[in-house]
Amino acid sequence: MNNTWLLYIAFAAVLVFVGLYCLLSMRNLIKLFIGIEVISKGISLAFVATGFAKKNILVAQALAVTFIVIEVSVVATALAIIINTYRHTRSLDIRKLAKLKG
Amino acid sequence: MVFLFIALPLVVAGILPLVGKISKKVLPDLLVNSVFVILLALVFFEGRGLVAQDAAIKQLFWFGEPLNIRLMLDGFSLFMLFAVSLVGFAISLFSIDYMDHYGSKANFYALFLVMIAGMNGLLLVTDLFQIYIFLEVAAVASYALVAFGLGQDELEASFKYLMLSAVASAFLLAGIVIIFGVTGGLDFETVSQGLRALDARYLVGLCAAFFILGFGLKAALVPFHAWLPDAHPSAPAPISAALSGLLIKVSGVYALTRVFLNVFGLTPALSTVLMYLGVISMVVAALLALGQTDIKRMLAYSSISQVGYIVLGIGLGTPLGILGGLFHLFNHALAKSLLFLNSGSIQMSTGTRNLDEMGGLGKRMPVTAGTTLIGSLAIAGVPPLNGFWSKLIIIVALVQAKQWAFALIAVLVSVLTLWYYLVIQRKAFFGQLNERWSAVREAPFWMTVSTVLLALLCIATGIFFAGTVNSWIRPAADALVKGVQTTLGSLGF
Amino acid sequence: MIVEIALLCGLVLFSVAAIIFRDLLKAAICLAVASLLLGIIFFRMKAPYIGAFEISVVAGLITVLFITTIALTKTGGDVRESKAASWIFPLVFVVFLVLDFFVMRGLIGKIPALEATPExxxxxxxxxxxxxxxxxxxxxxxxxxxxxxxxxxxxxxxxx
Structure with missing residues (x-):
């Protein structure tokens, strides 16, 4: 594999790390979800970069399109859950939720 | 025809919301149950013939043109399809009465069918990325189903489940990207040939770690189990049954087994890791189950513990171990769905899930009490019920492989399992009838039909266990053992 | 190459900003900008379709969804994040960057790979x-x- 691939993978790893840190430390439900979004940016960067490095860019694009479609579905579901939670508790604070830890 | 396993539930799910506008209850009930009957018929008449001819990979045609949809149907996937259709059928029967008071039944059924379509898809794919896609189809539907009651607990549990699931998917994709980068393909065959051709020990180790993390989260093995004891009890009872009985096995255990046994090849190091994960899940979850007072929470912990048995058997990697693991998977799917459905009956009749508040319900709900007893004994492994045989096979396999310590732990955990199931029996059904429940009645007709069906299946599988093993589980185990033998030793890390 | 690296650094910067900002609206907009940069990176990798898709769907649609949610949940939006989290972050981040850099440099030329089938x-x-x-x-x-x-x-x- 060539070195450009490693460069992109290094940046993708940074993005995934930032997202995971957000998931572990933040308390706002929407903020947690922004963390998930950052992780998925890292993943789609890694996919397209892999295709680029392997000269397989068309397949990589097809995969990334599917990935983004899935991401949209997950985002819509998650935001619907967040809005419903807010209707119950009037708050977005994770500490106000009885069971939720982590 | 095999494609119908995915297409039929999806199409019906698509038209269900429209049907729901016309008829609120009867038509959706009928439609969903007939879908499962058709799926079962397909498994019996179409699938078994195909597997017998050894037509493992099917290419689809569209008006004579070859389409690039390749489906793999071997013994293992057929066996899992059978389990999914059977338990799915019982669950849809149960939902006829149970889901009445939740409202918008058509929507519920549609989501349930999408989940089934996702699971069936996952069982038939031949490509790593498609594993992820169908995993996600089933998962997105299950988030909504967990939160279906729209109460605060449900929403919280669903959110937590979604978060951890998203992390699991991210790790899976990281592993898939690395494999794509290294081998240049995603097909199971291309990948496994590519990995054998390359000497990429550390990279394969890294990918294996990512996959274990991802599938471990999906299967709720113990260090990664935090979401399950919240998500499974919060869902409506039929969905708890589907999640515990099917989803964690399909998206966790099946995918893990498929990837590690047929693609990566089970190396000794991997085998050890899987066995330790299995044993830790077994022990820790059984101990945690003892302290629960919520019946559904206790059942959820028990699921984690039993998945530990399955992973232990499959991780052992000997033909007998794999056989036992798969047989236990089937038995646990039957018995745990039965128990979760019964917990739903109890909750519907009494309005509580707290074991301390129950008592003496056996006199009021004899069918529920009887079927719960059968399910409990089946999971705990009391002869001649089905769980006994599968646990016996796993323990014999462990002894044969000279894993004495693991065998001993498996026996002890089995005793522990029996203990906490007896606690359920004693607290819920035996003893003095609590005054509050003097007006409690037996569950409605379709709910009892479904639970009695599952209980009879538990007994039948136990008594005719040789027949079940030979006709369903042996082909499945063979398909996996073939994978172990071709890949074992060629790639070590 | 320098343009690529600058774009990637910008992507990481905006993602970090999306996480650090207390104000959710600002965070969502930072996330959208990060998506935009990612889209441009994709264009430069000769992947125009996914670039356009990323910009229109992720930077567009998902941002709209986020902002709608933020607007609907406005009154409860002030959640006090723990002080420790923002304190520790720069430290952990730098440690990870250094680690990432050395691991990737160590891997240069060491990853075996098969040729993909040309498409x-x-x-x-x-x-x-x-x-x-x-x-x-x-x-x-x-x-x-x-x-x-x-x-x-x-x-x-x-x-x-």
Whole structure:
């Protein structure tokens, strides 16, 4: 594999790390979800970069399109859950939720 | 025809919301149950013939043109399809009465069918990325189903489940990207040939770690189990049954087994890791189950513990171990769905899930009490019920492989399992009838039909266990053992 | 190459900003800008379709969804994040950067790889003819998402 691939993978790893840190430390439900979004940016960067490095860019694009479609579905579901939670508790604070830890 | 396993539930799910506008209850009930009957018929008449001819990979045609949809149907996937259709059928029967008071039944059924379509898809794919896609189809539907009651607990549990699931998917994709980068393909065959051709020990180790993390989260093995004891009890009872009985096995255990046994090849190091994960899940979850007072929470912990048995058997990697693991998977799917459905009956009749508040319900709900007893004994492994045989096979396999310590732990955990199931029996059904429940009645007709069906299946599988093993589980185990033998030793890390 | 690295650094910077900002609206906009940069990176990798898709769907649609949610949940929006989290972050981040840098530098030239099969045709052909099954999965996911939103926002008509 060539070195450009490693460069992109290094940046993708940074993005995934930032997202995971957000998931572990933040308390706002929407903020947690922004963390998930950052992780998925890292993943789609890694996919397209892999295709680029392997000269397989068309397949990589097809995969990334599917990935983004899935991401949209997950985002819509998650935001619907967040809005419903807010209707119950009037708050977005994770500490106000009885069971939720982590 | 095999494609119908995915297409039929999806199409019906698509038209269900429209049907729901016309008829609120009867038509959706009928439609969903007939879908499962058709799926079962397909498994019996179409699938078994195909597997017998050894037509493992099917290419689809569209008006004579070859389409690039390749489906793999071997013994293992057929066996899992059978389990999914059977338990799915019982669950849809149960939902006829149970889901009445939740409202918008058509929507519920549609989501349930999408989940089934996702699971069936996952069982038939031949490509790593498609594993992820169908995993996600089933998962997105299950988030909504967990939160279906729209109460605060449900929403919280669903959110937590979604978060951890998203992390699991991210790790899976990281592993898939690395494999794509290294081998240049995603097909199971291309990948496994590519990995054998390359000497990429550390990279394969890294990918294996990512996959274990991802599938471990999906299967709720113990260090990664935090979401399950919240998500499974919060869902409506039929969905708890589907999640515990099917989803964690399909998206966790099946995918893990498929990837590690047929693609990566089970190396000794991997085998050890899987066995330790299995044993830790077994022990820790059984101990945690003892302290629960919520019946559904206790059942959820028990699921984690039993998945530990399955992973232990499959991780052992000997033909007998794999056989036992798969047989236990089937038995646990039957018995745990039965128990979760019964917990739903109890909750519907009494309005509580707290074991301390129950008592003496056996006199009021004899069918529920009887079927719960059968399910409990089946999971705990009391002869001649089905769980006994599968646990016996796993323990014999462990002894044969000279894993004495693991065998001993498996026996002890089995005793522990029996203990906490007896606690359920004693607290819920035996003893003095609590005054509050003097007006409690037996569950409605379709709910009892479904639970009695599952209980009879538990007994039948136990008594005719040789027949079940030979006709369903042996082909499945063979398909996996073939994978172990071709890949074992060629790639070590 | 320098342009690429600058774009990637910008992407990381905006992602970090999206996480650090207390104000959710600012965070969502930072996330959108990060998506925009990612889209441009994709264009430069000669992947125009996914670049356009990233910009229109992720930077557009998902940002709209986020902002709608933020607007709907406005009054409870002030959540006090723990002080320690923002304190520790720069430290952990730098440690990870250094680690990442050295690991990746150590890996240069050491990763064995097979040649991929060369591909022909256009993006549409690849998507429709090679990854056909993915499209079935996409349909499933879209169904799941739509039905999930319908179920979660249904009127609670308890038909007794």
């Amino acid at each position: 022909q045709g256009t993006f549409g052909e690849v998507l429709w003819k090679i990854r056909t099954f993915d499209l079935v999965g996409q349909i499933g996911v879209i169904f799941a998402g739509v039905l999930a939103v319908l179920a979660l926002f249904r009127k609670r008509d308890k038909d007794e």
